[in-house]
Structure formats: C-alpha cells, structure tokens
Amino acid sequence: MKNKLIKNLNQLLLAIGIIILSLLVGAIIISFSGNSPLEAYSTMFNGAFGSKQRFMEVLVRMIPLVIMALGTSVAFKAKLWNIxxxxxxxxxxxxxxxxxxYSGLPPVIGVPLSIIAAMIGGALWSGLAGLxxxxxxxPEVITTLMLNYIAVYLLSFLVYGPMMDPLGSKMPQTANISTAYRLPLFESGNRLHMGIFIALFIVVIMVFFWKTTVGYKIDLLGQGEKVTTYSGVSVxxxxxxxxxxxxxxxxxxxxxxVFGVQYRLLEGITSGYGSIAVVIALMGGLNPIGILISGFFFSALLVGGSTMQRMTEIxxxxxxxxxxxxxxxxxxxTAINFKEIKNRITRRLSNVK
Amino acid sequence: MLSNIFTVSFFVSLLASTIRLATPILLPALGQTFTQRAGILNLSVEATMTIGAVAGFAATFFSGSLWLGILSGMVFGMLYGLFMAILSVTLRANQVIAGITLNILGAGLAVFFYRVIFGIQSLPPQVEPFKMLKIPFLSDIPFIGVIFFQHNIIVYLAFIMVIVTWFILEKTTFGLKIKAVGENPKAADSKGISVNKYRYIAILIGGIYAGAAGAFMSIGYLNIFTESIIGGRGFIAVSVVIFARFLPIRAMWGALLFGVASALQLRLQALGIDVANQLMLMLPYALTIIALVLASKKAEFPSAYTIPYSRKER
Structure with missing residues (x-):
C-alpha cells in the first residue's frame, strides 16, 4: 500500500515536471513571437482561477472531457486506436x-431514455469501426477519424435541415429542450451543473471496472491478441x-x-474535444484517477487559454x-532509458579518469 | 431536369476539377508510399500539410515568388517530418500515438505562426496563385484539352511524380533498401543497410511531398490560408496508400477517385442543385471507409509495418 502510494506520488511529480518543461518550451515559442510569456501564463492562470465564476467554468469544461477521456482510455488500454x-x-x-x-415522453421516462439513446449512439458509431x-x-485509427468528419457533416445537415428550430430565426440549431429535461444547475449565475457528479460517478465506476473480469480481458487484449485467445476469449x-x-x-x-450546457444541438458542439480527450487520457496514464487530475489540468488550460486570447495578442x-x-x-x-544513459556517462567518466 | 445538369460541359468541367482536386491527395500519398514501405505509419501528414500551407503562403506573400513558396513548404514539411522520425525511429515510440500528438502540435504551430505573422485582419491576406499553364496544341483538343492540359504547373508535376516515385521505388537500389527496412529490417541490417537511416530518409521524403502538397493548397489551389485548409486530406492520403496496396500507380487511381468525389460536390453546388450540400461533403470520407473495407483484407502490409526496430530484440 505504502509502495503504491510512493509510486503514484512519483508519477504525479513526474507529470508536474513534464508540464513545467512543456510550459517552458511554450514560453520560448511565445517570446519568439514577440510576446511576454509571463503575461501569457499569468492571464491564463487568472483566466482559469481568477474568480469563483471562472473556476466553475473550468469544472463545466471538465465534465465532458473527463468522461470522453475515460472512453478513450478503454480503447487505448486494448491498443485500439479510437480517435x-x-x-x-x-x-x-x-x-x-x-x-x-420529439418523443413527447414525460421527463421521468424521457430523461433516462435520452441517456440510453446517447450511449447507443456513441456505441454504434465506435462499434461500427470495431466491426x-x-x-x-x-484500421480503426483511420475509420474512427473518417466517421468524425461524417458525423460533423451529419450534424450540420440536421441543424440546417430537418432538425432546425421551426420557430427560430433560421439559425443552424435545434429548438431548446424543455426545462424539465435539463441537468439542474448548482446555482444561478454560473453554468456548473449536476453533470459533475455524473463525471465523478463514472470515474469511480471505471476504477472498479478495471478490477472486473471484463476490464481484465480488455487489458489482456492490449497485451497481444494471442494471450487473449489462450484465455478463451473471442478476440x-x-x-x-x-x-x-x-x-x-x-x-x-x-x-x-447538451443537457447541461447547450440545451440544444448546434454546429461545432464538440469543438475538438476528441483530440483533447486523447491527450488527457495519455497524460492520465489511462488510469481513471489520473484522467480526473489531468482532465482538471487541461480544462484549466483551455479556459485560461481562451481568456488569454481575448485579453492579449497571443x-x-x-x-x-x-x-x-x-x-x-x-x-x-517512457522511451529514453535513463539508466542506460547514466551507465554510459559513468563509464565515459571513468574512462577519462 | 437531369438532362439539363448532365451536359457535356458538366462532365468536362467535372473531370478537369477531378484532376485538380486529386493533386493535394496524390502528392502526400506518393510521399507516404515511401514512408509506409519503410514500415512507418505517419498519421501526422495532416499537420505536416497544414505547416506546408502556412510556410508556402508566407514565403510567397513576402517574396512574391511562388517557387520559393513551394520550396518553403517542402523544407518545413521535411523539418516537421524530423519530429516523427525522432519519435518513431530513434525513440521507438508507438507510431499512432506519435502521429496523433504531432497532429495536435503541428496544427497549433501552423495557426500560431500564421496569426503571429499576419495578425487578425478583416480581410485575409492573399497571394497571386500559380496561373493556368496551357500546354500548346494539346490544350486545344476539344474536351481532352480542358480536362488534361489546362492546369497549373504543380498539377502536372504531381502526376509526373507518380512515374518518378514508381521508378525510384521499383527500379533503384535506394528503393530496394527502403522496401527492405520495412519488409525485413533484421535481414537488411545484417546486409549492412542502416535501418534507422533509411527509415529517417523515408519519413523525411514523406514530409517533403506533404509540405509541397500543403503549399499547393494555399498558393496553387486557393490563394489564402485558413485553419481548415487541409480538411482531412492528409488522413485520406494515408488511407489511399493502404488501399493502393503501397503501389504508386494505384495511389494515383485512389487520389483520382477522391478527386471525383470532391469535384462532384463542388460542381453540383456550383450549379445550385439542392442535394443537401453537407451530405455531398461526406462523400470523400465515406469513400475512404468503403475503400479501406474493400482493400484492407487483400492489402499486404510490409512485414515490419508500425514495428519499431531494435537490434537488441533479435
């Protein structure tokens, strides 16, 4: 237990080191563009943590990103490249x-049904690539990517066409979903909604998921298909x-x-969450708790970054x-073998002597 | 109604745009034929093309020279290829992860430097793009002339590169070595062919082609740069190589297939025909999936495809 704690702590320290290093290289690029890195990072920091409002916004952003990154981690663990x-x-x-x-169902039935519909939609789209x-x-890495473009145009087709708000002013979006369907807000005045509990709940589920037989089998899949065949699972x-x-x-x-923030479908609803989810999943070491932490960090980076763009030239x-x-x-x-380099250096140094 | 649309002039302009629109897929696909033959799946072609588009556009904008623009696209494409080479060959990283990462980084770099160089302007800066080069006599042949011989020079060069690429890969020892390090790196190594060196070269060549194609988009096809200028063409090029079974001539047919899909969408839109435009825009991407489905089972991937090489793991 204690060893595990030290290992996790080491990993966290390493992650922080990598973040600092990346921000330093970023600083060089910013100064190369004739701007002040200090100004960039301080507006970024303020943009994410400067007020309660902004901090809440970070959490709002974190909800879909963490859930999506958990999804990415499931595929990546099996070395299936769902991007x-x-x-x-x-x-x-x-x-x-x-x-x-369109169902006209009362929210008691309609809300759970809408979650199930979302799960089915997502599972069909990725399951198709798996099939x-x-x-x-x-190769699923290409088909999932191509299915992205197809989904983007499908959404665009729907919000410009059949699903466009009939009462709206010809904007490319659907009508608002009724209030009873929406995820309740924490308090009026900011956008943080109860979805945060759903995200945390899924993190907990995923922690246990990897301990189940199914989770173990997925892990095995990533270690080579032969192993899985031997353990009697149909690959x-x-x-x-x-x-x-x-x-x-x-x-x-x-x-x-959609049910917590936008309340409707509109173009560009994902704004590239997919690739950020990949980054979050990798940074989190494909581990649920790691993903929660890295998801928080990257959400802060995104929210801070858009503040920075508004307030500076960067x-x-x-x-x-x-x-x-x-x-x-x-x-x-992970690729550089530090021990080997250390050995080589000491060998060289002793040669010099 | 249909007879009004599908006239002779419609087909002529459709085929002419097919050739034009095939070009930015053909060039990176030819480059990736080298790369993938050497056993490297480089998904970062997409970002490499975006970088080529910015580099080409900026060079042309400030120098006024279109050729300098193409050259700049090639140089920066090659430099960005170096990242992939270091990650996948020297550090032996997972190629898919390296590719995804470099796409995020590259898109960021391209847009960052475009914004830093040109600032935010109400009208996007423009360049005077490559002019149409009519081939004497041939361009006067009815129909054929318009379809094949009224393009800008980069389009002609791209199709000439099909032959050049085929020749290098199939008829030279250099091509043989590229294929050897992708097919059987151990055997190549034992014959004194440096696996890492040839994989580096194959990735850099892929970068040069992709950079040129990116520059073609901003100074040959369009005359501006936009964030989404490449629009998945890099990814499509990667898949073209796979379903062309790693052969340059087949890659040309693949690129032309995508040219038709994009041209059809543009032509119908230009005629103001009310096939939902977004559904037409899906066509190239859906086509990629269909083509992969039809060809992947038969495709003979290089034996060491996506597998990093290490002398120790014998």
Missing part, C-alpha cells in the same frame, strides 16, 4: 436530443465490445454537454502547442 471521440459524442447527442425533442476492423481488417467479439464501450462513454459526454493555438509538447515529453520519458 473518433468527436463523432461518437455527436451521434450520441443527436439521438439524445431527438428523444427529448470493420474485425470483419475487414480496416473479435472483444474488439467490437471494447470499441463500443469506448464510444458509449463519448456518447454520455455528449449527453452532459493566439489560443499556444494551448494546442503545449498539449502536443506534453505528450511528446511523455513519449520521450
């Missing part, structure tokens, strides 16, 4: 909003199932965003640059 979180989020949202707008992988050997079924679970979570992420893209750098350093950290 179609955006598409699964969108298709889940479309089905969920359809239930709430194409096992049936036709089509093909397992691949489709894992992909479906991964997309199911992205679908729930879509549900929280483009928001620096946030993406820092995200990329963080993962590069993580890759480098």
């Amino acid at each position: 179609g979180g955006d598409g699964q989020f969108i298709v889940g949202s479309i089905l969920a909003v359809s239930v709430s707008l 194409l992988r096992v049936k036709f050997n089509a 093909k079924k397992m691949i489709v199932f894992t992909m479906a679970i991964s997309g199911l979570l992205a679908g729930i992420a879509g549900w929280t965003e 483009p928001y893209s620096i946030v993406e640059i820092v995200q990329g750098l963080i993962i590069i350093f993580i890759i480098a950290r």
Whole structure:
C-alpha cells in the first residue's frame, strides 16, 4: 500500500515536471513571437482561477472531457486506436436530443431514455469501426477519424435541415429542450451543473471496472491478441465490445454537454474535444484517477487559454502547442532509458579518469 | 431536369476539377508510399500539410515568388517530418500515438505562426496563385484539352511524380533498401543497410511531398490560408496508400477517385442543385471507409509495418 502510494506520488511529480518543461518550451515559442510569456501564463492562470465564476467554468469544461477521456482510455488500454471521440459524442447527442425533442415522453421516462439513446449512439458509431476492423481488417485509427468528419457533416445537415428550430430565426440549431429535461444547475449565475457528479460517478465506476473480469480481458487484449485467445476469449467479439464501450462513454459526454450546457444541438458542439480527450487520457496514464487530475489540468488550460486570447495578442493555438509538447515529453520519458544513459556517462567518466 | 445538369460541359468541367482536386491527395500519398514501405505509419501528414500551407503562403506573400513558396513548404514539411522520425525511429515510440500528438502540435504551430505573422485582419491576406499553364496544341483538343492540359504547373508535376516515385521505388537500389527496412529490417541490417537511416530518409521524403502538397493548397489551389485548409486530406492520403496496396500507380487511381468525389460536390453546388450540400461533403470520407473495407483484407502490409526496430530484440 505504502509502495503504491510512493509510486503514484512519483508519477504525479513526474507529470508536474513534464508540464513545467512543456510550459517552458511554450514560453520560448511565445517570446519568439514577440510576446511576454509571463503575461501569457499569468492571464491564463487568472483566466482559469481568477474568480469563483471562472473556476466553475473550468469544472463545466471538465465534465465532458473527463468522461470522453475515460472512453478513450478503454480503447487505448486494448491498443485500439479510437480517435473518433468527436463523432461518437455527436451521434450520441443527436439521438439524445431527438428523444427529448420529439418523443413527447414525460421527463421521468424521457430523461433516462435520452441517456440510453446517447450511449447507443456513441456505441454504434465506435462499434461500427470495431466491426470493420474485425470483419475487414480496416484500421480503426483511420475509420474512427473518417466517421468524425461524417458525423460533423451529419450534424450540420440536421441543424440546417430537418432538425432546425421551426420557430427560430433560421439559425443552424435545434429548438431548446424543455426545462424539465435539463441537468439542474448548482446555482444561478454560473453554468456548473449536476453533470459533475455524473463525471465523478463514472470515474469511480471505471476504477472498479478495471478490477472486473471484463476490464481484465480488455487489458489482456492490449497485451497481444494471442494471450487473449489462450484465455478463451473471442478476440473479435472483444474488439467490437471494447470499441463500443469506448464510444458509449463519448456518447454520455455528449449527453452532459447538451443537457447541461447547450440545451440544444448546434454546429461545432464538440469543438475538438476528441483530440483533447486523447491527450488527457495519455497524460492520465489511462488510469481513471489520473484522467480526473489531468482532465482538471487541461480544462484549466483551455479556459485560461481562451481568456488569454481575448485579453492579449497571443493566439489560443499556444494551448494546442503545449498539449502536443506534453505528450511528446511523455513519449520521450517512457522511451529514453535513463539508466542506460547514466551507465554510459559513468563509464565515459571513468574512462577519462 | 437531369438532362439539363448532365451536359457535356458538366462532365468536362467535372473531370478537369477531378484532376485538380486529386493533386493535394496524390502528392502526400506518393510521399507516404515511401514512408509506409519503410514500415512507418505517419498519421501526422495532416499537420505536416497544414505547416506546408502556412510556410508556402508566407514565403510567397513576402517574396512574391511562388517557387520559393513551394520550396518553403517542402523544407518545413521535411523539418516537421524530423519530429516523427525522432519519435518513431530513434525513440521507438508507438507510431499512432506519435502521429496523433504531432497532429495536435503541428496544427497549433501552423495557426500560431500564421496569426503571429499576419495578425487578425478583416480581410485575409492573399497571394497571386500559380496561373493556368496551357500546354500548346494539346490544350486545344476539344474536351481532352480542358480536362488534361489546362492546369497549373504543380498539377502536372504531381502526376509526373507518380512515374518518378514508381521508378525510384521499383527500379533503384535506394528503393530496394527502403522496401527492405520495412519488409525485413533484421535481414537488411545484417546486409549492412542502416535501418534507422533509411527509415529517417523515408519519413523525411514523406514530409517533403506533404509540405509541397500543403503549399499547393494555399498558393496553387486557393490563394489564402485558413485553419481548415487541409480538411482531412492528409488522413485520406494515408488511407489511399493502404488501399493502393503501397503501389504508386494505384495511389494515383485512389487520389483520382477522391478527386471525383470532391469535384462532384463542388460542381453540383456550383450549379445550385439542392442535394443537401453537407451530405455531398461526406462523400470523400465515406469513400475512404468503403475503400479501406474493400482493400484492407487483400492489402499486404510490409512485414515490419508500425514495428519499431531494435537490434537488441533479435
């Protein structure tokens, strides 16, 4: 127990080190552009933590991102490269909003039904990629990506066409879902909604999920298909199932965003959450608690970054640059064998002597 | 109604745009044929093209020279390829993760530097793009002339590169070595071919092609740069290589297939035909999935595809 704690603490310290290093490289790029890194990072920090309002906004952003990153982690653990979180989020949202707008059911039945619809939508979209992988050997990394583009245009088609708000002013969005369907807010005046409990609840579920037989089998899948075959699991079924679970979570992420924040479907509803979810999942070491922490950090970075863009001359893209750098350093950290380098250096030093 | 749409002139302009729109997929696909043959799946082509588009646009904007723009796209494409080479070859990182990461970083870098260089302007800065180069005599042939011989020079060069790429890969020892490090790195290594060196070269060549294609988008096809200028073409190019079974000539047919899909959408839109535009825009992406489904089972991936090479793990 104590060893595990030390190991986790080490990992946390390492993560902090990597973040600092990435921010330093980011600072060089910012100063290269003729701006002050100090100004950039201080407005960013203030933008995320400067007031209660802003801090709440970080939590709002964190809800779908953490859920989606948990979904990504399920696939990645099995070495299935589902990078179609955006598409699964969108298709889940479309089905969920359809239930709430057109079913006419009372919220007692309609709300649970809309969650189920979101899960089905997400799971279908990713499960399809899984199916194409096992049936036709089509690489899921490409098919999930292509399904993203298809979902984006499908959403655009729907909000400009059949699902457009009939009473609205021809804006590309659906009508608002009725108040009874919405996730309740904590307090009026900021956007934090009860979805935060759903996100935390799913984190807890995922902690236990990895201890179940199913979780263990997914883990095995990542360690090579042969192992899984030996333990008597049908690899093909397992691949489709894992992909479906991964997309199911992205679908729930879509549900929280639509029913907690937007209250309607509109174009650009995911705003690239999918790739951020990948970063969060990797930074969190594909571990639920790790994902919760890294999800909080990246949400702060996003919210702070958009404040920075509004208040300074520095483009928001620096946030993406820092995200990329963080993962590069993580890759480098796991790839570079420090012991070997240390040995080599000591050997060289002793040679000099 | 249909006879009004599908006239001869419609088909002629459709096929002409097919060739034009195939170009930014053909070039990166040819480059990735080298890369993937060497055993490297480089998903960061998408970002490499975006970087090429900014680099090409900026160079042309400030120098006034279009060729300098293409060159700049190639150089920066190659430099960005270096990141992938370091991550996937030297550090032996998982290629999918490296590719995804470099896409996020590259998109950020491209847009950051575009914004820093050009600031926020109400009208996007423009350049005078490559002009149409009519091939004498040939361009006067009815129909054929318009379809094949009235494009800008980069389009012609891209199609010439099909032959060049095929020749290098199939007829030279250099091509043989590239294929060897992707097919059987251990055997290549034992024959004294440096696996890492040839994988680096294959990735850098892929970067050069992708950078040129990115520059083509901003100074050859359009005359501006936008964040979404590449719009998934890099990813499509990666899949074209796979379902072309890693052969340059087939990659050309693949690129033309996507050219048709995009051209159809543009042409129908230009005619003001009310097929929901968004559904037409899905076509190239849906086509990619269908093509992968049809071809992946038969595709013979290089034996060491996506597998990092290490001498120790013999």
